[in-house]
Amino acid sequence: MAYFIRRLAAAVPVLIGITFIAFALSVASPGDPAVELLSMNGFSQPTEEQIAVKREEMGLNDPLLAQYGHWLSKALQGDLGTSYMTKESVSGELLRRLPATLSLSLLAVLFAVLLGVPSGMLMAIRRNRLFDHIGRALALILVSIPGFWLAIMLIALWSEKLQLLPTSGYGTWKHLLMPAVVLASGTGAILMRLTRAALLEELNKDYMLTARAKGLRESFIVLRHALRNACIPLLTVIGSYFGAIVGGSVIVEVIFAVPGIGRFAMDGIFRRDYPVIQGYVVFTGLIYVLFNLATDLCYGLAHPQIRLGGKLR
Amino acid sequence: MKRTQTAKNKKRIGVLFSLCLLLALMGCSAANGSNESSGNNGLSQQSAAPSAAADAASEEIVLAAPRDLAPGPQDAYYTSTILYVWEPLITASEDGKPAPKLAEAWEMSADGKEWTFMLRKGVTFHDGAPFNADAVLANFARYKQVSPKSSPFYTLDINNSYPSLKEAVKVDDSTIKLIFDNPQPTLLYSMINFSSPMYSPNNFDENGDFNGLPQGTGPFKLVQHEKDQFSLLEAYDGYYGEKAKAQKIRVRVIPDPDTRLAALKSGEILGVMDLGAIPPALAEELLKDDRFAVSTAKSTISHYLHPNGAKAPFNDVKMRQALSLMIDREQLVKELYLGYPTATANILNSTSPFYKDIPAVHHSEKAIALAHEVLGDSRQAVTLIVPTYGLDRYPYKAQAELLQAVLQELQLDVTIQILDGAAYKEAQAQGNFDLAMATQGLPNGDPYTILNNYMASEGSSNKSYTLGYTNARVDELLNQVKATLNMDDRAAIYNELQDIAAEELPTIPLFNDASLIAYNKEITGYGALVYGTTLPQLERVQ
């Protein structure tokens, strides 16, 4: 228990670090939010005085640390501020978009795990047989396909030709299928290969040979022992890819017109909308921290001795 | 011991896994739930479309746009004018001249300081409130309260549209008067569309933001809006003019051009709208299928190549002329834009009624000679910057590569830099570039703003794009035009300015864009306009 409290405590500097670096990066990127705001329509051109007034009004002339401190103190009270551009509450907007992003990501991870883990296991057990070869080839193909290409092809097939799935939008499970498959394809393939590799390694170990010598059925051994040991790299990868899917599905969200967090964040980044960028970073940061904790929890379950952590040294 | 431990672990992992599964399902069902409330989706529609032709008239028509045309209650306008929800006092005819909308007639006093507007009678807002002088004054009060208010369409700025406005007064129930400190001969131009929107006086909160859906006077009501997903329009029964033909129109947001094309082809949407509705290359692709048609009109967007006139080599007018002569605009338009836009050498957009036709001249030999005069035998490295937002809407990458190849012959070695919008603006402002690919929209038919911004020594575009252009004669003309009340005299000055611009090239005009839309032939009456479409005339083919 103490271990997890310590892990939780370690999350605080992580979140602060993430938000600070994100803030510093935003400020360091070329471009000026005041100019962006004043020239939002693409053809009015603000004068220097207008920009100066706006900058002062937006507090952009304060020192970097003061600006960050101001943001942080507000954020600690649960106020993520309002968007420079739309004047709408950042946390409200994030929450409004959360269901789309989350349902998409969870479905994608589910697809990836359902594709990757069982077939990876089967490939390891049936090593060098037909299933293994097909599986490996499939994984390689999936991992080599650009996501946007797969997306276009899926739309061309399922929407244009067969007219079975909607091209884009959000609302029913049918809308989620294609984007989730696109998001899952790469991750699923990686999981397939990783599961296979990790299991093979375990299967070749001494205790496995002993177990086999004892005459236990092979599939039983696989499930009982090998998977337990093989799950560390798997969990790590699933955890980090979930984060990547939640935070990084911009291209998929754009192609499939999913009103998710990625698009919101991209607009924020392109327009130097600092409160939006910060809000987004807090969100992805929290997802990371939560998933890391969950992964640690699983480590602990799979390898109880790890919970003792650093004390060994 | 070991055995029970692993069994327990396995169980826990199982529980964890099923938890994840549950979460995923919850996510899905939540998504399903939210759909019930949003009523409809592309799929159920599209499967219903072929079978139920009989009640086609009452069925909603789905269109798509690249961006959300209704940014929402915090926006200056809530929706773009092209959804026909609200109407302005003054609109523009297709030739760019001011035309009556909610103001039926007007009168300027002899000194140009007082404008009287006669309002259309018998008009009601969507919420039932009457449109009258009080409503207009309430809107002017809001302009004053919120100006300047940013918007992705036009910045709402009363000081810009109504410079030196002293007061707005009610004369009678259907007449108002605007009183200015200085003469405003071109007021009508600056009042067009986004500068004189009218909403129900009950539609604003204490900050001048919208307190709900927008209540305009247009042929369509906005009845539902899901940000970044769709706007649902319904014909307004109480509309004073010709009522909208379609009962319901849903405008979806589909940002990706390929997806929009696929949605057209699958029958999920019946048409596209807004800037960049369909890139030319995809329009060509779509037209191979004879279920579809495109419609074009002139556009207020012009494309330019902005030179950095503050440093060599483009501070030399000869070099800018060489550039202009070297670029084969006709070829560019024909090959990369499939001939929809119009090549021009005029800085002013062709939708302005003051536009002077200045044909583009392509003369490589002359251009090469001019460049040689400036550069001697040496070659010059130059940087061409390209904004990322241009890449989605236009074939900007190919255009940059084409320019790069063409300019080689002018002894220019071009490096292309693609920058995101904000970085691009900063590079322009700081002069960290030699050439910039750029677009400019014409805010209204009166060219003063554009010409002043680009050509005056202190013009805002001239400064912030580092065009480095100065000409005393131009400054004098621009000052003169401000005080000129007679429209013919103004036109003469504008003509001279356009000629100077074509000669001295503060920026190098390339072409006037075309407003291009595509639709399924199942609908009719849908056509492109200079700004927007003929949405109210749109209906299903019976």
Add this chain to the structure above:
Amino acid sequence: MKMSYRAAAGLLAFVLLASLLAPLLAPYDPNQINMAQRLAPLSSVHWLGTDTLGRDVLSRILYGGRVSIVLALAVTLATMLVGLLLGTISGYAGGWIDEAIQIVVSIFQGLPGLALMLAIAGTLGPGVKSLFVALLFTSWADFSRVVRGEVMKIREESYVEGTRALGAGHVYIIGRHMLPNLLGPLIVLFTIRIGRVILSIASLSFLGLGLQPPAADWGVMVNDARPYFRSYPHLMIAPGLCIAAVSLCINWLGDGLRDKLDTRTEKEHSLL
């Protein structure tokens, strides 16, 4: 099985060689624009047709391969070195060192890649250099976490504890036990990553922040072909196949290598 590895190696060598010898092999200047020949079909003059500016697709593929392969290899190697170093230290040392490194790792993992890349492209200027830095910054952390997980697992193995009890030094333990055991998963990750990097470069270029035109790698070519894929599928298929083929070969070889190394580690196990 051996045959297929040889075939994969052969194909990879062929592609590499063709790319390296691009200046000799390419029939045209890859950036030579010819508007009269736009979107030409496959022919004896242009084996793979021409693109939207009339440039020879075959020549562009040959030149593009250099960028794709070299950049992907360089980025992946750099990523792996950084990840391996920090992951091993973190996993092996444990304690506060581990926690400190993990905080840094988490920060880098938690930062949105797009924001990071925009800032880097902004400060270094868009191009190969910022591409390299951005990809390194956004992917080393994942690598190091996998390495750390493996190291922690190996550290608890009885034979490592045995060696330690016998008084072996850290460097010896890391070099002798950790690294060989890490090779398997690392090679898998490495080979997967190369393919992903080629795709990442493409998606960054999609946002306009990667390679600057007219330079093109295969991913960029696939991307540029998007509007034309219905009528001119070869524009997308040709570079797409190249990506797939190279990625396939690298991965296949990686598998073979892994299997080979696996038997070696097995032997070592039995020696202990």
